[in-house]
Amino acid sequence: MTSTDLRSVFALIDGRLLGADGGAWPSLAVSVGRRTALLSPEESRKALYGPRSNEALRAAIWRQAVTEAQREPGGGDGAGRLLVVWLALPGLYRNLYKILRRLRVERADLESEAVLALLTALDVADPDNPDPGGRLIREAVNGMWAYANRIRREVPVVDIAAFAEARNATAPPEEQPWPADGWELHLTPPPRRDGLAATLRFAESRTRREGERLGALAHREGLPDLMFRARRHEEADLIGTLVLRPVGASR
Numbered sequence: 001m002t003s004t005d006l007r008s009v010f011a012l013i014d015g016r017l018l019g020a021d022g023g024a025w026p027s028l029a030v031s032v033g034r035r036t037a038l039l040s041p042e043e044s045r046k047a048l049y050g051p052r053s054n055e056a057l058r059a060a061i062w063r064q065a066v067t068e069a070q071r072e073p074g075g076g077d078g079a080g081r082l083l084v085v086w087l088a089l090p091g092l093y094r095n096l097y098k099i100l101r102r103l104r105v106e107r108a109d110l111e112s113e114a115v116l117a118l119l120t121a122l123d124v125a126d127p128d129n130p131d132p133g134g135r136l137i138r139e140a141v142n143g144m145w146a147y148a149n150r151i152r153r154e155v156p157v158v159d160i161a162a163f164a165e166a167r168n169a170t171a172p173p174e175e176q177p178w179p180a181d182g183w184e185l186h187l188t189p190p191p192r193r194d195g196l197a198a199t200l201r202f203a204e205s206r207t208r209r210e211g212e213r214l215g216a217l218a219h220r221e222g223l224p225d226l227m228f229r230a231r232r233h234e235e236a237d238l239i240g241t242l243v244l245r246p247v248g249a250s251r
Contacts, residue, residue, distance in 0.1 A: 009111035010089050016088045020221050030060045041083060064134035066125050085118055091137035095144060103148045110144050117143025
């Protein structure tokens, strides 16, 4: 069984090993009794998971694959280690899908954890154990479950710094619309991440401000009708003026 998701880690391993070169991967020299056979990766996998698998052949394939992987030099291409991972993949899918159905986990992360756990176990595996492949697969499955359970216990929290930065962000002055009769707000000093600290200044038309003051005074004195009749339209002739002064100011 292989994954059809191109973003899947398992699918990437399949593509790397089988590739477009016809799967020209080194064969395994597997010895069972007095017989030695060269098995391609596909033949090895079929022997491991086929309906008529032979226990002695299975053990010999895993023993040879693990031995060759552990003999690889540190600066090699890792072909032997990759082959071991690829041979183990069919043994991981059942638990992979079970975890994905039960828990909210990203598949790519889960597959990466499985590969990491398998490679870690490969470093200390004993090829002469009765079932080295089964041990590797169990370690990979345990790694997937451990990761999934750890993620399930994590509680998402709000990024306070990012939230404060977004809240205090202001658009540059040149990007702000300026309505004809709107308010202008100046903040001094600029907003800080730890909170808003500013002096507010409201700017508006002097004519409008004086008109509002005059209207408020007329309303308080009970003369709104008189003030309405005394308004001067821009196209009308000037017939008089109204001046507001502080109480006690000189005339």
